[in-house]
Amino acid sequence: MTAEDTHTAIPVASTTPAHRDGNVLRWLAAYTVSLVGDGVYFVALGWAAQKSGDATQVGFVMAAGALPRALLMLAGGVAADRFDPRRLILGSDAVRCLLVLTAAAGIAITSPTLWILVAVALVFGVVDALFVPAVGALPPRITTPDQLTRVTGMRSLAMRLSQIAGPPIGGVSMGLGGPAATFAAAGLLIALSLPLLAAVRMRPSGTGATVDRERPGAGRAREELLDGLRYIRRHRLIGPLAAAGAVFETGLTGTLNVGMVLLNAERGWGPSGYGWIIGGFGAGAAAGAALLAVVGWLPRAGLTLAGTLLAGCLGAATIALVPVLWAAVAIAVLIGLNAGVFGSLNHSLIQTAADPAYLGRVTSVIMFTMVGIAPLTYPLVGTAIGAWGAAPVFLGCGAFAALGVALALFSGPVRSAELPRT
Structure with missing residues (x-):
């Protein structure tokens, strides 16, 4: 018997389509605003690095966040299964918000230096390694199986729209106020997602797409x-x-x-x-x-x-x-x-x-x-x-x-x- 044979799909019908479900829409709005904030953050990071160093150093700063994100992503998946994914998303989004706003304040007081930007990128990448798996684990807990495809499509659409909206907002912020204003705009956008996420209701895991198997113990x-x-x-x-x-x-x-x-x-x-x-x-x-x-x-x-x-x-x-x-x-x-x-x-x-x-x-x-x-x-x-x-x-x-x-x-x-x- 294979692993997936130990549980059976439950044909639960949804009474409300996902695009009319207030709970799903709150989650979608929070996710979209957070992603737009991410896009503005990357614009701020790249331009601040460009003002502080040469092309090689810009690449080093941008790669500094990607490395811990890649190394810790699998550990983030373990955390998403062990703990409540909504709380992980809330916690990681709050840390990202504070980090980016702190960077904005620091750059406003002093000129952006490479060591500050590298430190911000490293911490942001570490927190992102928790945020991304938790986001992926959340949709089955806020909707029913018959609406999961629609929710997944809405999530993908939010990702694409944020990729379109984030860089222009970051560019305008950079032109108006420089790196400090752009970091501040990113932090405020991420902050907007927090009350929306806090209002999202979780469905019992046993009434979602599958019936829970025995959850992993508290082992290593x-x-x-x-x-x-x-x-x-x-x-x-x-x-x-x-x-x-x-x-x-x-x-x-x-x-x-x-x-x-x-x-x-x-x-x-x-x-x-x-x-x-x-x-x-x-x-x-x-x-x-x-x-x-x-x-x-x-x-x-x-x-x-x-x-x-x-x-x-x-x-x-x-x-x-x-x-x-x-x-x-x-x-x-x-x-x-x-x-x-x-x-x-x-x-x-x-x-x-x-x-x-x-x-x-x-x-x-x-x-x-x-x-x-x-x-x-x-x-x-x-x-x-x-x-x-x-x-x-x-x-x-x-x-x-x-x-x-x-x-x-x-x-x-x-x-x-x-x-x-x-």
Whole structure:
């Protein structure tokens, strides 16, 4: 008997659609405002570092927050399973708010120095390692299984909208008041999320997507982490989905970030061309997330997931072959659209299938792939494009990412996976 066979899904019907549920909307508003604050914070951090050091030092400051986030993400998943995820989110958001406001005050009193910025980035990354898994573990505790896909789509849409809104707000704040004002704006935005989060009600874990198994004991965190990794590896649905997502992220993250900059330079489209391509991808991803938020359910979810994954790989492989900007923008929109649908479906299927006692660790493993493993491809992609040009590297990375499609299609549970009906 496998791990997932020890519990059975409960077909609980929701009386209120997620987009009309005040509890869900409070959580969504808090999450969105917090993410916008994050976007403003990163603008403040980057520009403050640029005013204090050279390009290498800017990179060092920005990487200072990514390192502890990646190293501690899995431990954050253990904490999300051991403790109340809402309290973890509240606590970590409060610490982030105080940290950023303290940085604003310090920079207002003295000029920004690299050691201050590195210290802020390190602490922010440590707290983020607790915040991210707890956020992933919360949706099944605030809604019913039939609304989980819609909530996941709403969460993905909030992420995309915050990516659009955060940098402009940070830029305006930087122009008006410099780094201190921008840090202060980020802190105030994060502070706005706290009363909204405090008003979110948690549903009993036994009435969510699954029935609780015996929760992990108070043993060592390392043992609980290994137990979570074994749970993912043995789960007939979550294991293949996590592996497919990891391959997809590893194959395409470098090309869609570093590679797109170098492709734009190779084609001579200029900064505006890069902005159009990235904006097209963001618009497509937002539309894909909005689709799931509106319809709340798609038929043949497993096969649809594999299809959108394949379409995203094909788009990412061929975008370097088109000679004109408008075609690249159109392909970027299609890549984003399919990536948005794939991401929402992947998270929905995993959260629906996961035992609540393991959901924090499952989320942390998935996020570790995105923030810990995938960024390691950045220098490899840059070096390869410098040696061979953009087209062969994009084709090769797209082909590698397509291995994730094979992993999904070779799994019978993925092919037959369905979402709970609304």
